[in-house]
Amino acid sequence: MKRTLAFLAILLLALGLAACGGGTTEGPEASATPQVGTTATPSGGTVEISFWHAMTAANQDTLKALTDRFNASQDEVKVKLQFQGNYEENLNKLLAARGGGNVPALIQLDEASIQRMVDSGLITPVQEFIDRERYDLSDFIERIISYYTLKDTLYGMPFNVSNPILYYNKLDFLEVGLDPERPPRTLDEVRQYCDKLTIRESSGRISRRCISLEIGDGSWYFEEVLVKYGALYVNNGNGRDARASEAVFNGPEGREFFQWWHDLVTSGQALNVGRNPDGSQHFVAMGAHQVSMTIGTSAALRSIFNVLELGQVKDVELGTGPLPGIEGSSGGTSPGGGVLWILKDRPQAEQEAAWKYIKYLVDPQQQADWYAGSGYFPIRRSAYDLPAAKEAEAKYPHLKVAPQQFLETPPDAMQGPLVGPFVAVRELIRRAIEQTIQGSDPTQVLDAAARQATEEIQEYAERVGD
Amino acid sequence: MAVTTTEPLPVLPLAGLAARGLAQLKRLAFALIFLSPSIILFGVFIFYPLVKSVYLGFYETDPLGNQGDFVALDQYRTVLTSEDFRHALWITVLFTLYTVPPGIVLGLGLAMLANQKLPGISIFRTAFSSTVATSVAVASMMWLTLLNPSVGLINYFLQEADLPRIDWLNDPDWALLAVSLTTIWLNLGLATIVFLAGLQSIPERLYESARIDGAGRWATFLHVTLPMLSPTLLFVTVVGTILAFESFGQIHILTRGGPLDATTVIVYSIWQEAFQRFDYGVAAVQAVGLFILVLGLTGLQIRFLERRVFYQ
Numbered sequence: 001m002k003r004t005l006a007f008l009a010i011l012l013l014a015l016g017l018a019a020c021g022g023g024t025t026e027g028p029e030a031s032a033t034p035q036v037g038t039t040a041t042p043s044g045g046t047v048e049i050s051f052w053h054a055m056t057a058a059n060q061d062t063l064k065a066l067t068d069r070f071n072a073s074q075d076e077v078k079v080k081l082q083f084q085g086n087y088e089e090n091l092n093k094l095l096a097a098r099g100g101g102n103v104p105a106l107i108q109l110d111e112a113s114i115q116r117m118v119d120s121g122l123i124t125p126v127q128e129f130i131d132r133e134r135y136d137l138s139d140f141i142e143r144i145i146s147y148y149t150l151k152d153t154l155y156g157m158p159f160n161v162s163n164p165i166l167y168y169n170k171l172d173f174l175e176v177g178l179d180p181e182r183p184p185r186t187l188d189e190v191r192q193y194c195d196k197l198t199i200r201e202s203s204g205r206i207s208r209r210c211i212s213l214e215i216g217d218g219s220w221y222f223e224e225v226l227v228k229y230g231a232l233y234v235n236n237g238n239g240r241d242a243r244a245s246e247a248v249f250n251g252p253e254g255r256e257f258f259q260w261w262h263d264l265v266t267s268g269q270a271l272n273v274g275r276n277p278d279g280s281q282h283f284v285a286m287g288a289h290q291v292s293m294t295i296g297t298s299a300a301l302r303s304i305f306n307v308l309e310l311g312q313v314k315d316v317e318l319g320t321g322p323l324p325g326i327e328g329s330s331g332g333t334s335p336g337g338g339v340l341w342i343l344k345d346r347p348q349a350e351q352e353a354a355w356k357y358i359k360y361l362v363d364p365q366q367q368a369d370w371y372a373g374s375g376y377f378p379i380r381r382s383a384y385d386l387p388a389a390k391e392a393e394a395k396y397p398h399l400k401v402a403p404q405q406f407l408e409t410p411p412d413a414m415q416g417p418l419v420g421p422f423v424a425v426r427e428l429i430r431r432a433i434e435q436t437i438q439g440s441d442p443t444q445v446l447d448a449a450a451r452q453a454t455e456e457i458q459e460y461a462e463r464v465g466d
Numbered sequence: 467m468a469v470t471t472t473e474p475l476p477v478l479p480l481a482g483l484a485a486r487g488l489a490q491l492k493r494l495a496f497a498l499i500f501l502s503p504s505i506i507l508f509g510v511f512i513f514y515p516l517v518k519s520v521y522l523g524f525y526e527t528d529p530l531g532n533q534g535d536f537v538a539l540d541q542y543r544t545v546l547t548s549e550d551f552r553h554a555l556w557i558t559v560l561f562t563l564y565t566v567p568p569g570i571v572l573g574l575g576l577a578m579l580a581n582q583k584l585p586g587i588s589i590f591r592t593a594f595s596s597t598v599a600t601s602v603a604v605a606s607m608m609w610l611t612l613l614n615p616s617v618g619l620i621n622y623f624l625q626e627a628d629l630p631r632i633d634w635l636n637d638p639d640w641a642l643l644a645v646s647l648t649t650i651w652l653n654l655g656l657a658t659i660v661f662l663a664g665l666q667s668i669p670e671r672l673y674e675s676a677r678i679d680g681a682g683r684w685a686t687f688l689h690v691t692l693p694m695l696s697p698t699l700l701f702v703t704v705v706g707t708i709l710a711f712e713s714f715g716q717i718h719i720l721t722r723g724g725p726l727d728a729t730t731v732i733v734y735s736i737w738q739e740a741f742q743r744f745d746y747g748v749a750a751v752q753a754v755g756l757f758i759l760v761l762g763l764t765g766l767q768i769r770f771l772e773r774r775v776f777y778q
Contacts, residue, residue, distance in 0.1 A: 092741045095531045120530050212616070215724075273615050274636035275722040278607075285616035421529055424743050434725045438638065456743075460529040 047353040048078045049346070050104035052094070054087045054338065055374075056279070058302040059160075062373030070360050077353040079106075087113070087338065088423060098122060098345065105350040106357065108159065108338045112422035114148055115239065117341055118155050119420060119464050124344040127153045129355045139364070143409055144335045144379045147416055150240075156339040157358050160376040162299040163333050163402040164221050166324055167283070170317040172197060172208075172292035183293075183321030187225075187260045190293070190324050194269040197292045210269045211293040212285040213261065214276035219429035220336060221295055221323070222249070222257055223417060227334045228325040229253050230414050234457065239418035243461055247425065247453035250446040253326050258432070258442035265437040272437055275430070287313045295323065298402035299337065301375030305396055320398040322405040332409025334416030337376055368392075377403035420460040425453045516757065522750035531744040541751045551752065553727060554735040557642065561731050562710040564646035565653070569706055570699070572650065573657025580658065581665045591662065597655035602715030609648040610635075610720055638728040641721050645729050648716050653709060657702050664698030665691070696775040704767050711760050732756050 055063045060083065067079050084090045087110035097103050109117065117123055129135065137145060137154075144158050170180035176196045184190045194210035201207050226233055231253035234244035264270035271291050273281040282294040283304060301320075308318060323333065340361070342354045360366060364386055367378035372392030377399070383389055384403070393400050419425050432449035436442045498505075523541055526534035545551050576594045580587065597605065612619050613634040621631045634644040668691065676686045692699075714733045717723060723730040723738065730738070732752060740749035 088741070095744065116530065216722075271615060272633070272636050275724055277719055277722060278610060281614060281616065284614065288617045290616040421743070427738075427742055431724075431726065438726060463528040463534075464530060 046075055046078050047349050048080060049106060049350050049353045049357070050080050050082055051106040051108070051354075051357070052082050052084045052090050052104045053108045054085065054090050054110075055083070055108075055160075057300075058306055059299060059374040059376070062302070062370060065373070066361065066366055066369060070357060077356050079353075079357050091116075091423070094122070094343075101345070103343045103345050105343060105346040106354040107341050107343065109156075109341060110338055111147070111334070111336050111416070112419070112426065113341075114150070114156065114339065115418045115420045116422065118150055122341075122343060122345070123155065124342045124351055125153050125155045126157045126340075126342060126355070126358065127155070129342075130154065135359070139380050139382050140362075141379055141381060141407070143332075143406070143413075143415075147335050148339055150418070156341045157362060158335060158337070158379050159340045159358070159361055160299065160338040160370070160374065161335045161379055161406075162297045162337040162376050163406055164217070164224050164295055164323045164336070165298050165401050165405070166293060166321040167286060167296055167304075168293040168319045168321070169286060169289075169315075170319040171315055172289075173319070180317075180319060183319060184324050185322065186327050186329075187256065187324050188327055191260070191263070193293070194264060198269045206268050208289065209271045209291045211264065211295070212271040212273050212282040212291040213265065213295065214273045214282040215430050215433050216274075216276040216279065217297065218261075218433050219426035220297075222254070222429055222433075224323055224333050224336070225257050225325055225329075226253055227414060227416050228323065228329040228332060230330055231326075232414070233417035234419055238415060240415055244417070244419060244457055245454075245461060247450045247457060249429075249453075250443075250450040254446055255443050256326055258436055258446050261433060262436040262442045266439060274434075287316060289315065297336065297375075298377065298399075299375045301396070301398055301402075302373055303375075305398075318398060320401045322401060330410055330413065331405070332413040333406055335379075335406065371399065372396075375399065375402070377406065419457065420464060421456045424456050428453050428456070519750040519753045519757075522746055523754050525747055527745050527747040529744060531746060534747075537747075541747050545748060545751045545755065550727075550730075550735065551732075551755075554730050554732045554752075557727070557729065558711060558731040560642060561646060561649075561713065561729075562707055564643065565649045565710050565713075566703065566706040569650050569653050569657050570702055573654055573702065574661050574695075576654065576658045577661030577665055580662055595655040595659045595662075597652055598659060599655070600652065602652065603719065605652045606648060606716045606719035609644075609651070609716075613644055613720070635721050636725055638724075638726045641725060641728045645717055645720055648720065649710070649713060652716065653706065657706070660698055660702055661695070664695045668694045693776045697777060700768070700771050700775050703771065704764055707763060707767065708760055711756065711763075732759075 051067075053060075053063060064081060067081055071078050082104065084093050087108070090107060091109055091113060094103060094107055094109075103122075130137065144161055145154060148154055148156050148158055166183050168183055173180040178193060178196060184193045190211065197208075197210040198206060199208040223233055226249060231249075231251055232238055233247070233249045235246045235248050236242040236244050238244070261270075265272050271285055273285060276282060280300075282296055283300065285291045286294050287307070304318070307313065308316065325331075340354075340358055342351050342358075344351070346354075361370075362379060364378070364380045364383040365388065367380050367383040368386040368388035370376055371378050371383065371389055378384060378389065428449045432445040435445040522533070524536055524538060526537050526541070528534050580591045580594050613621075615621075615633060615636060618634070620634070625631055632640055634640050672690050672694065673686060676690050681689065711731075712733060713731060714737065717729050717731060717734050718737070721729045723734040733756065736749045736752045736756070739745045739752060
């Protein structure tokens with residue numbers, strides 16, 4: 001126990017696991033001064049561009065390897081990777097740097113950034129490059145492209161797509177007589193499993209909880225559960241038919257999710273790991289046998305394989321399953337993860353260079369390598385047939401869970417929400433979760449959050465307009 | 467700074483005056499050269515942002531972070547009447563009370579221990595003051611690990627001692643205390659160094675006369691050490707309070723201001739306005755408010771505490 005504990009503690013320091021959605025590391029690297037150095041060499045030859053990214057742990061290593069390969073393969077473009085903290089910090093730094101000429105040519109932001117970036121006027125839509133050279137999008141997964149498409153224009157290029165999935169320990173399932181190959185599919189099933197998986201001592205003390213729940217990405221899981229059921233988050237078709245003017249996530253489905261979270265934590269069956277500032281606490285709880293399940297991004301998969309392969313985490317046999325949804329969900333999720341934006345403040349030559357690098361990153365070969373080296377699933381259909389992807393899937397079948405869940409989506413399924421002030425609205429959801437696990441009535445806090453979200457959305461719409 | 471002045475020429479008084487003026491100018495230019503690094507640094511990183519904050523406070527910000535209309539004092543009114551700001555103020559006061567007095571007591575205690583004349587004492591002095599060389603980010607990551615809800619060492623020891631585990635960072639009743647603990651630890655090194663320097667500057671003869679007068683340990687501490695340390699105490703109190711009011715890193719890394727705003731101090735609230743809502747105007751107003759508050763508080767501290775300070 002002690003050794004594992006010490007090991008996990010070191011591990012925790014060494015890795016800032018999660019790489020997707022909300023809360024990620026604010027490690028020492030994040031406080032490093034952002035560098036300016038983006039200069040296009042005027043004397044022809046190599047164009048050097050900066051790429052601000054938000055990848056950590058294994059994902060950062062893989063991105064670096066892919067970029068090195070790109071830089072070595074040609075001498076027209078040289079990409080300099082600059083880690084600028086998590087997605088939110090990337091956005092903050094971009095907004096702070098604009099106008100000063102210190103913006104990069106390319107920036108990676110999360111899926112929630114789309115409406116704000118489109119409104120900001122800071123970007124050159126990738127559609128312009130696509131139209132100009134008739135770049136073929138037919139191999140791209142439609143649902144991913146359409147997520148980032150507004151008014152028939154693809155603004156940013158999706159690159160790293162992830163989904164929340166269920167992680168569990170098969171050995172714990174066996175111990176309490178559950179089928180280790182059948183993870184719970186719905187929120188109700190999670191409750192039933194939890195009745196068995198929670199272990200109470202005779203004194204009433206809980207020695208092992210059922211599931212660890214993190215609030216940092218909790219707002220993202222909430223969005224995905226609603227999409228999976230087909231329930232709207234904001235009005236006007238999730239902001240896709242017209243700009244949203246009202247938050248409507250407090251319907252029966254939203255309430256069910258909140259009630260579920262409230263019940264699991266207040267009954268002691270779930271371990272609340274809070275904001276999860278280092279992005280790994282929900283996983284560490286599972287590695288330390290404090291819980292048997294957790295919900296997390298598929299983008300953590302490769303980092304988790306790496307940790308498990310060190311052999312120090314004993315008695316964990318990893319199981320994965322789709323994100324548990326509301327009973328009657330038609331299946332299908334929204335593409336989480338990151339998108340690449342080309343900044344229009346940079347000289348044309350740098351934008352062209354950024355486009356060249358984007359084409360490289362979304363090429364099937366790179367997408368397959370990226371899949372194996374991260375847990376983000378390919379956005380190209382043909383990438384799944386490449387040996388790199390096949391081999392990775394054979395070695396790590398868990399990789400297949402997220403893309404399967406995503407690709408199951410019926411063609412007419414609802415698309416994820418577009419919200420201008422998404423950062424603020426997600427924060428409202430996180431606060432509402434905090435309130436309800438402290439005992440407040442789930443319906444009331446959700447209604448209050450919806451009212452406040454509507455205010456934020458209306459204020460944003462009033463000021464930004466169309 | 468030793469600058470040689472040119473001797474005035476004795477022949478013509480006028481020429482002498484001119485030469486003296488020139489010499490003065492030269493001295494000023496010379497001084498400016500030496501001062502320029504700090505003038506530039508202060509100007510760029512302190513004075514310019516300060517002026518800009520005041521300026522931004524008078525303008526609205528649109529949701530994309532662009533500067534909007536001039537609104538004079540509207541935003542000041544909004545902030546001063548907002549419950550969130552009052553809450554942040556209250557949390558800041560609590561945070562200061564939780565961190566500054568314990569920091570002083572512990573720092574003084576450690577400094578007194580480190581002030582013994584023992585072989586190898588420098589090892590302890592280094593250890594006690596080592597947190598000065600620890601960045602906020604590193605210290606916070608360390609404490610984040612120690613306080614981890616599932617594998618935190620502190621909870622592990624509590625459990626071994628048959629005490630209930632504490633949900634340090636995720637229970638609104640404990641979070642501020644946990645962040646304060648980190649902060650006390652982090653600032654302890656500085657307090658220890660300053661107190662140690664203060665203790666070492668107390669002349670031995672004062673202790674000798676106290677001994678001759680028959681003062682015991684406690685009386686010596688109360689009537690010799692404390693009065694002689696009073697300038698140091700004032701310094702540590704003022705600097706500690708300013709540090710507490712400006713704390714951000716540990717809160718951002720440990721709790722993100724949560725749970726339920728239990729650790730949202732003013733600086734964190736400024737960050738939320740500026741970087742979650744992109745409302746730079748309101749954030750600037752809060753920043754100006756914080757500036758006035760710290761300025762006023764420091765003034766009060768110096769005015770009322772300095773009366774009790776005994777300068778040798």
